[in-house]
Each structure stands twice: as C-alpha cells, then as structure tokens.
Amino acid sequence: xxKLLAFDVYGTLIDTHGVVAExxxxxxxxxxxxxxxxxxxxxxxxxxxxxxxxxxxxxxARCTRxxxxxxxxxxxxxxxxxxxxxxxxxxxxxxxxxxxxxxxxRLAEVGISCVAFSNGSQEAVTRLLSGASLRDRFExxxxxxxxxxxxxxxxVYFHLRQRLEAAPSExxxxxxxxxDVIGARHAGLRAAWVRRSPEAPxxxxxxxxxxxxxxxxxxxxxxx
Numbered sequence: 001x002x003k004l005l006a007f008d009v010y011g012t013l014i015d016t017h018g019v020v021a022e023x024x025x026x027x028x029x030x031x032x033x034x035x036x037x038x039x040x041x042x043x044x045x046x047x048x049x050x051x052x053x054x055x056x057x058x059x060x061a062r063c064t065r066x067x068x069x070x071x072x073x074x075x076x077x078x079x080x081x082x083x084x085x086x087x088x089x090x091x092x093x094x095x096x097x098x099x100x101x102x103x104x105x106r107l108a109e110v111g112i113s114c115v116a117f118s119n120g121s122q123e124a125v126t127r128l129l130s131g132a133s134l135r136d137r138f139e140x141x142x143x144x145x146x147x148x149x150x151x152x153x154x155x156v157y158f159h160l161r162q163r164l165e166a167a168p169s170e171x172x173x174x175x176x177x178x179x180d181v182i183g184a185r186h187a188g189l190r191a192a193w194v195r196r197s198p199e200a201p202x203x204x205x206x207x208x209x210x211x212x213x214x215x216x217x218x219x220x221x222x223x224x
Contacts (some may be wrong), residue, residue: 002112002190002223004166006142008151008175009118009125012194013216014132016041018094019087026083036071043067045179048119048150057148060119064091092124096132097196103216104137110224114138117160117173121145152183161189172210174219182207192219 010016016037023033044060044067051057065088072079079087107114115138118125122143129135142163144156161168168188175181176194184191185207193202193209194216202208213219 002172004164004170005107005112005114005172005174005223006117006160006164006189007114007138008173008177008180009116009120009128011041011196012174012176013096013100013116013134014094014128015097016091016094019090022087022090026079026087027077029077032075032077036075036077039074040064040067040071043070045177052150052153057150059121059145060150061088061092061121061124064088092127093131094128096134097216099215099217100132100134101137103220104134106220106224108137112223115140115142115164117142119144119150151177151180152186154183154187157184157187157189174216178203181209185209192222194219 007013020033020037023036024030027033027036044064047063047067048060051063068084068087072084104114116125116129118141120128120143122141122145125141125143126135129138129141140163142160144150147155147159149155161171164171169190171189173181173184173189173191174194175184175191176196178193181191181193182203182205190210192211192213195212195214198214211222213222
C-alpha cells in the first residue's frame with residue numbers, strides 16, 4: 001500500500017473548469033464559456049512550458065493572467081478589465097471535485113500521508129485548498145515556486161523528494177495531467193494518472209503510469 005502521496009492541485013483536486021458559470025455571465029455569447037475555459041487552461045500550461053524552456057520563471061498566476069488576456073483576444077470576447085480581474089479572483093477560489101473530500105478522508109483513516117504539490121505558489125494553493133475545505137487533509141504544500149521551475153522539469157520532482165526526505169520509489173504522484181505523470185515517472189517516482197475523461201488518451205512516450213484511475217474515489221479504492 002502506498003504511504004506517501006503527492007497530489008497535483010489544478011485539475012486533480014480542484015476543477016479548473018469551475019469558472020465556466022462565471023464566464024457564462026460575462027461573455028456576450030455564453031455558449032463560448034466552455035471553449036473559453038478549455039483554451040484558457042491549455043494556454044496557461046503552454047505559457048508555463050514556454051517560460052520553463054526560456055528560463056524565464058514567473059509566478060503561475062501571471063501565466064494564468066497572460067493566458068486569459070490571450071484567449072480574450074483570440075476569441076474576440078472583449079472582456080473588460082473588471083471582468084478579467086473578477087475571473088482571476090474566481091480562479092483563486094475554484095471548487096474541489098465532488099469526490100475529493102471523501103476520498104482524502106478515507107486515505108487519512110488508514111494512515112496514508114498526503115501533501116499538495118503544485119505549479120501554484122504556496123500562498124495561492126493554501127488559499128485555494130482552504131476555500132475548498134481541503135487544506136486540513138494535507139500535511140504540507142510543496143510549490144515549484146521554491147525552485148523557480150515548472151513541472152515537468154526534473155528539478156521540481158527532485159525538490160519534492162528533498163522536502164519529503166524520501167526515496168523516489170516511496171513517493172506516488174497523483175495527477176490528472178499526463179505531462180506531470182510522465183515527468184514524475186521520468187524522475188523515478190511512482191505515479192497514478194487520474195483519467196477524468198474516459199476518452200482521454202495517454203501520451204505515447206513509452207512511459208506509463210503505475211496506476212490509472214477514474215477519479216479520487218477510485219484511487220482510494222485501489223490504494224487502500
């Protein structure tokens with residue numbers, strides 16, 4: 001049984017598309033909300049990857065804001081600055097996935113240690129998890145901001161190992177992001193992929209997750 005789990009936050013514990021309802025209220029064409037949310041998330045990650053390659057680290061919130069600006073231009077939605085500020089605020093208080101609380105409680109009951117491991121700053125992740133009533137489920141928050149790199153840079157997984165004072169084989173990364181799973185496995189960690197969409201393919205890189213689950217309840221079922 002796994003004893004030490006490092007949970008990705010955005011997209012794994014927290015629903016990044018929890019902003020869709022706010023977008024529907026602020027877009028001239030509410031039907032664009034789902035596409036806007038999806039593309040915003042994709043561009044946010046793309047910007048973090050690009051900055052990582054450039055060696056030009058910035059806070060993840062800046063990647064999020066720059067991605068918002070880009071998608072507003074790309075879709076010609078003409079959001080006001082007040083709307084953008086509001087959406088950024090909403091991104092800082094996104095909801096948890098509905099099964100997260102119960103699944104984490106089950107893991108805690110059997111003595112499995114859990115930490116949050118995120119591209120977000122410690123302040124942002126603390127606020128996000130607290131707002132979703134999940135902060136108390138984690139022994140610590142490990143942020144890439146501490147090493148000024150983004151996932152899947154090997155340095156961030158090495159930093160996680162140092163913070164947890166554990167061997168790679170003792171740590172399980174739990175993530176819905178395939179690039180994160182591949183990064184962790186490449187760095188020698190074990191990893192579980194949370195495949196929230198049954199249609200989602202895994203990247204054909206020859207690096208596979210140790211475990212694939214449908215959601216966090218399924219994860220608890222498999223690990224307990």
